[in-house]
Amino acid sequence: MIKVLVCGAAGRMGKEVVKAISQQEDLQLVGAVDVKDIGKDAGEVAGIGKLGILIEADLEETLKKTAPDIMVDFTTPASVKENIRKAMMNKVVSVVGTTGLKPQDIDELKEWAKEYGVGAFIAPNFSLGANLMMQIAKQVVKYLPAVEIIELHHDKKLDAPSGTAIRTAQLLSEGREIPQGGEEQPSRGDTRWGIRIHSVRLPGLVAHQEIIFGGQGETLTIRHDAPSRECYMPGVLLAIRKCLNLKEVIVGLEKLLGF
DSSP, rough: OEEEEEEESSSSHHHHHHHHHTTTEEEEEEEESSSSSSSSSSHTTTTSSOSEEEEEEEESHHHEEEEOOOOEEETTTTHHHHHHHHHHHTTTEEEEOOOOOOOOHHHHHHHHHHHHHEEEEOOOOOHHHHHHHHHHHHHTTTOEEEEEEEEEOOOOOOOSHHHHHHHHHHHHHHHHOOOOGGGGGGSSEEEETTTTEEEEEOOTEEEEEEEEEEEEEEEEEEEEEEGGGGGGGHHHHHHHOOTTTTSSSOOOOOOHTTT
């Protein structure tokens, strides 16, 4: 059995992770941590009935007490880096879906992984469809290099642009030749690697992204929609199983999918 602790267990994604783990024969939920619903049963908070695991407030104490193999983190940009450090200090591999980590944060995590001998897997998006979208776009940009990204999320999302949009821009930049004069146009939104990203935050949305390519007399749009958070669970479960003995920091679900 792979023992799993969920950090952010009372959040929207955390509750889905608790549900998913409880349905797997080879995974065991041993701990749940959050800043809210402390003392409540994690299963009841997730809407699936009692699991006998109470939500606790102190991550480090819970790591020591439960000795998990994997910590799954869906918390906030402000807390995620410190959460990973605590997991590494306790020899626990992190599977991280929290977005908002900056390149310098990743560099620091890589140094910590060397220091503590424990790795972390970080994915801006655990959806198989979203990762396929990014890989398809990476091929298209070779032929249609004029491209912009529109990402649309619910109004409670804390970071903008989204981690998925930033990762998409990074992947696009690897195969893109920037059109003449393209860098001198005014930015409308954010710009990463010379690619514009437009962020929309509205109630009624969950997670959506469009990548729009423009060519002479034509446009091509690749779009991914995630109306439910269930779509992220196959990717999370894949990462838990594949990263059990991880010793380094890896970013991107495509690394586990073989791209």
